[in-house]
Amino acid sequence: xxxxDDFDETFVRERAAQFRDQVERRLSGELSEEQFRPLRLMxxxxxxxxxxxxxxxxxxxxxSSKQLRQLAMIAKKYDKGYGHFTTRQNxxxxxxxxxxxxxxLDDLADVGMxxxxxxxxxxxxxxxxxxxxxxxxxVIDPRPYAELMRQWSSLHPEFSYLPRKFKIAITGADSDxxxxxxHDIGLxxxxxxxxxxxxxxxxxxxxxxxxxxxxxxxxFIGVEDLLPYLVAILRAYNLEGxxxxxxxxxxxxxxxxxxxxxxxxxxxxxxxxxxxxSLRAQKGxxxxxxxxxxxxxxxxxxxxxxxxxxxxxxNSAFHAWVMRNVARHRQAGYAIVxxxxxxxxxxxxxxxxxxxxxxxxxxxxxxxxxxRVTHEQNLVLAHVRQDQLFELWQKLEAxxxxxxxxxxxxxxxxxxxxxxxxxxxxxxxxIAQKISNKFSDIERQNxxxxxxxxxxxxINACGHHHAGHIGILGLNKKGxxxxxxxxGGSGAEDAAVGEILGPGFAADDVAGAIDTLVNRYIQLRxxxxxxxxxxxxxxxxxxxxxxxxxxx
Amino acid sequence: xxxxxxxxxxxxxxxxxxxxVVYLTADGSWAPDLQNACVATNDQEIxxxxxxxxxxxxxxxxxxxxxxxVVRNExxxxxxxxxxxxxxxxxxxIVYS
Ligand code: SF4
Numbered sequence: 001x002x003x004x005d006d007f008d009e010t011f012v013r014e015r016a017a018q019f020r021d022q023v024e025r026r027l028s029g030e031l032s033e034e035q036f037r038p039l040r041l042m043x044x045x046x047x048x049x050x051x052x053x054x055x056x057x058x059x060x061x062x063x064s065s066k067q068l069r070q071l072a073m074i075a076k077k078y079d080k081g082y083g084h085f086t087t088r089q090n091x092x093x094x095x096x097x098x099x100x101x102x103x104x105l106d107d108l109a110d111v112g113m114x115x116x117x118x119x120x121x122x123x124x125x126x127x128x129x130x131x132x133x134x135x136x137x138x139v140i141d142p143r144p145y146a147e148l149m150r151q152w153s154s155l156h157p158e159f160s161y162l163p164r165k166f167k168i169a170i171t172g173a174d175s176d177x178x179x180x181x182x183h184d185i186g187l188x189x190x191x192x193x194x195x196x197x198x199x200x201x202x203x204x205x206x207x208x209x210x211x212x213x214x215x216x217x218x219x220f221i222g223v224e225d226l227l228p229y230l231v232a233i234l235r236a237y238n239l240e241g242x243x244x245x246x247x248x249x250x251x252x253x254x255x256x257x258x259x260x261x262x263x264x265x266x267x268x269x270x271x272x273x274x275x276x277x278s279l280r281a282q283k284g285x286x287x288x289x290x291x292x293x294x295x296x297x298x299x300x301x302x303x304x305x306x307x308x309x310x311x312x313x314x315n316s317a318f319h320a321w322v323m324r325n326v327a328r329h330r331q332a333g334y335a336i337v338x339x340x341x342x343x344x345x346x347x348x349x350x351x352x353x354x355x356x357x358x359x360x361x362x363x364x365x366x367x368x369x370x371x372r373v374t375h376e377q378n379l380v381l382a383h384v385r386q387d388q389l390f391e392l393w394q395k396l397e398a399x400x401x402x403x404x405x406x407x408x409x410x411x412x413x414x415x416x417x418x419x420x421x422x423x424x425x426x427x428x429x430x431i432a433q434k435i436s437n438k439f440s441d442i443e444r445q446n447x448x449x450x451x452x453x454x455x456x457x458x459i460n461a462c463g464h465h466h467a468g469h470i471g472i473l474g475l476n477k478k479g480x481x482x483x484x485x486x487x488g489g490s491g492a493e494d495a496a497v498g499e500i501l502g503p504g505f506a507a508d509d510v511a512g513a514i515d516t517l518v519n520r521y522i523q524l525r526x527x528x529x530x531x532x533x534x535x536x537x538x539x540x541x542x543x544x545x546x547x548x549x550x551x552x
Numbered sequence: 553x554x555x556x557x558x559x560x561x562x563x564x565x566x567x568x569x570x571x572x573v574v575y576l577t578a579d580g581s582w583a584p585d586l587q588n589a590c591v592a593t594n595d596q597e598i599x600x601x602x603x604x605x606x607x608x609x610x611x612x613x614x615x616x617x618x619x620x621x622v623v624r625n626e627x628x629x630x631x632x633x634x635x636x637x638x639x640x641x642x643x644x645x646i647v648y649s
Contacts, residue, residue: 026568029611029612033568033609033616047616049639049640051571051572052571081649082648097569097571098570350648352649419645419646420644427639429646430645479635480635481635
């Protein structure tokens with residue numbers, strides 16, 4: 001993985017030192033809250049419902065074991081012994097004290113981490129496919145480009161005060177595991193007909209109160225022109241994006257109001273006028289970055305070793321875990337291990353300091369010391385030998401990290417909601433817990449098959465509810481929480497915004513409503529392989545509405 | 553803004569240094585327990601409390617200060633009226649660490 005050079009190292013240290021000074025001046029009263037708030041936000045420090053919250057950037061979701069251990073240390077020393085992994089592949093600490101934050105930033109800097117650009121109207125952490133580099137369906141490893149964009153977008157002078165925040169996601173595979181169509185810019189690394197590497201560029205995707213699927217603004221842009229082309233898009237947005245209304249300030253609104261053709265024409269016009277040479281990555285820079293992302297020295301191993309078949313035959317819980325949580329690796333004899341952070345009845349995305357320490361140790365022992373965070377709030381060990389899966393699983397299982405539910409109904413994306421978030425209108429976590437408990441039986445989950453439930457505690461949609469096969473949005477009516485259900489959304493390559501089913505449900509009735517929907521789906525599906533989403537797309541909402549509201 | 557709320561009110565904020573939720577008491581100090589909060593029952597009392605609350609802001613003790621409506625529950629204890637304040641007072645409704 002990428003290791004900071006002196007420039008990054010110095011820059012992060014300097015920022016931590018500046019923040020220490022800013023906190024001191026705030027505590028002494030030299031700075032008022034109005035003066036301090038933007039400074040703390042630039043360093044990822046929010047004030048939430050019960051405490052400050054620190055959001056730490058995990059560039060494209062990749063962590064070293066050393067970094068994860070440091071995060072565990074921070075959770076233990078300064079917080080309440082846990083961290084929360086987010087849909088932006090970042091980690092949040094929910095309970096730090098302001099007076100401790102300078103020390104925390106120093107501790108982060110010690111392992112090449114920081115919280116810069118995790119807030120504010122700038123280019124946020126670039127996110128990517130958690131299986132990058134090892135996925136069997138990958139065309140090109142997107143990580144070097146993600147790193148190039150991280151460097152380019154860090155403290156970019158022109159793009160530090162955009163009309164609104166700006167999110168970029170990149171994938172290099174046919175299956176979209178990075179939800180690129182729901183980002184301000186989505187990039188798909190690909191090869192064109194002449195085998196040249198480049199990017200398909202999507203623009204104007206997003207969730208929130210106006211969900212939109214991104215549109216293709218360029219079918220192909222060569223590697224060399226990636227940065228100039230991004231500059232052209234961002235410049236068009238920076239100049240023309242609305243600043244008069246926060247709710248209309250994202251690029252999706254500009255693209256929508258202008259129309260994709262007109263927006264495209266504007267971008268091309270700017271692009272043509274750029275001094276591209278001055279904006280391209282320096283010669284040799286991409287190669288320098290790529291050298292950090294070469295794959296580990298894999299051993300020559302048998303694919304599907306006999307020992308694994310035996311262990312699976314002898315242990316049904318292990319077999320169930322392999323079926324759901326282990327994905328095909330591009331290298332024979334290796335596997336991608338997905339660690340679910342969705343224990344039944346637990347809090348989606350939370351990990352205790354002990355669990356983080358354990359995962360760091362397991363990464364060292366089994367996966368070349370590297371961990372990935374997924375936008376679905378799980379963790380990944382990307383380079384595990386198939387003949388070591390059983391041993392690894394036993395250790396995960398013993399620490400409550402062996403839940404065999406990846407991609408199943410209980411593997412829900414859930415935002416913090418009203419239990420933590422100042423913007424929330426309703427709680428999300430308890431809803432996820434009730435659903436998780438209702439469907440905790442693994443056999444039932446497997447019978448239901450692939451299912452993505454996503455829950456947000458307000459219209460801001462951090463829980464990606466619009467992109468859920470079943471989406472749940474928490475609202476508030478006359479002081480009571482209630483929940484609106486949408487069907488048919490997808491954050492994958494078949495990206496779609498879910499449609500509202502009908503009147504909302506009280507908190508206690510949501511899990512029952514999901515059960516009704518699932519039962520109806522099982523009646524409607526023609527084969528066991530027909531996913532919930534496929535059935536919704538085939539039959540529409542009516543049969544589900546009937547099932548839910550017939551008695552109302 | 554304070555005067556638009558209907559009902560008895562208390563002032564809340566968060567400690568600058570720690571971030572903890574606190575409530576304004578009658579002597580202008582800030583207490584972690586809602587039961588120690590000073591309740592304003594008319595416009596004039598609200599104004600007085602608002603002045604005290606702002607002093608806390610100026611002294612850099614608290615941030616994000618605002619009033620909210622409270623009621624008395626059956627046991628006679630102060631309780632927030634709105635779900636958001638209920639959660640803020642009681643802490644997260646889930647076992648989180
Ligand atoms: S969706 Fe709303 S409640 Fe959930 S984290 Fe985002 S802002 Fe908070």
